[in-house]
Amino acid sequence: MSEAIHNRRKFVSSIMTTVTAACAIFAIAVLILILSYIAYRGIAAINWEFIVSTPKPVGEGGGIGNAIAGSAMMTLLASLIGLPIGIGAGVYLAEFGDKWYGNTIRFLSDTLIGVPSIIVGIFIYTLIVLPMQRQSGLAGAIALAIIMIPIVARTTEEMIRLVPKSMREGALALGAPQWRVTWDIVMPAAASGIATGAMLSIARISGETAPLLFTALNSRFYNWYYDKPMSSLTVQIYNFATGPFEVEHQMAWAATLILVGLILVINIIVRIFTRKKF
């Protein structure tokens, strides 16, 4: 009797282990398949000229230097806007957000995370592009910042909530006012987690296309000014990929490989940067 139950349990257990393992292998296999296919298609077209030069008419070579620069500039500005606001909002939610208004902000923030990014693009188009009467790197960066803020806010909140209550009490018991407890003790304790959230949100926005399509538009040249249309890797990939010529498709794959590589680098930096010091 008990032998039968025992065998049955072992059987169910092995089935479940197999099923979950199969799911895990499938998920990873898809990722590896995508990455290796991108590498296979893209690697041939990558050379120094491709990385530094601007797009040229089809057949004359050219590259994505301006798109890399534009993506970097917009990501930088978006981070300068989005990270302080997002982290500040997260601190507020974690430290003071237990009342109804905190719950409201949390709910709205979660909703904002789920809003399709093209809607953010349309919103910024109406709010900034139309009054300025042209697309600009600034509009693109703000659209990216808006996508970033709720993600950063929620991860910051989660990380701050993980700081043990005992640590706060220790500081309060020394006569520290609330804001100093938050600033001196809680924030440093949560710093590596907050940094992880920040870097992941940077990785996320550097892969966004939709909010840039009609905010930053595109540019065929190096553009160092935020008030003019700016090229980005993602929009450039879109343009290459939708073009009629095989050589453009080749360049789209190469640009994709570079984009994926950059995101991978960001993620690796996160890993190294947030490794526990103690």
Added chain:
Amino acid sequence: MKSKISIKNLDFHYGPNQALFDINLKIKEREVMAFIGPSGCGKSTFIRTINRMNDTIPIAKVSGEVLIDGKDIYAPKTDVVSLRRKVGMVFQKSNPFPKSVFENVAYGIRINRMHSGKSDLEDRVEKALVDAALWDEVKDRLNSSAFGLSGGQQQRLCIARALAVQPEVILMDEPASALDPIATQKIEELVVELKKEYTIAIVTHNMQQAARVSDKTAFFMLGKLIEVNPTEIMFTNPEDQLTEDYITGRFG
């Protein structure tokens, strides 16, 4: 000797649940009072009313008086920040900050702006660590992380941190309950030493510990103060039957 802490008709509620019932108690200056009683009897809640640590719990409600040096700390004008400087606290689980050993001790000095310069700060940190009987063990690693210390060292670091802001009263909430016997012995020796300068309220589950370190012992049960007496009387000839049952191990 005059009373340092004087509690009158103290009631304490967590929302609808009453946790302390009409507590009346006096602690004299430079006296160690131990608080014993079964789990959940209100000992910790009680000592946390003395530095208003319970303020952080939104549903907590206090009524009655807690006088320190004759002043009611629950009076509306009380500055909680300076109260907590005067009434230090050591917690059950050591809670060093994610900083270096030095910065852990320096933190309270810095936020209260007690030092006049860098060397004064260093002197104060050293004195606090010496007083907490930790200096010799950490003097070569002041700049390394506090998390690298052993459990007992971390707890003494927390004591040093509390001493550094020069409190007058020290509240200890089961300071040795998570420590091994050797570390516990060090903490107990320290309490006896600190008694020369500070008024100490110590919660403990360990009755031998109460007997070893305290001048007086208070026995709590179900939120009520059952008995307070000099420790030697408490453990040899308690007045109340409940106290006797508890210390002889009949329950709890």
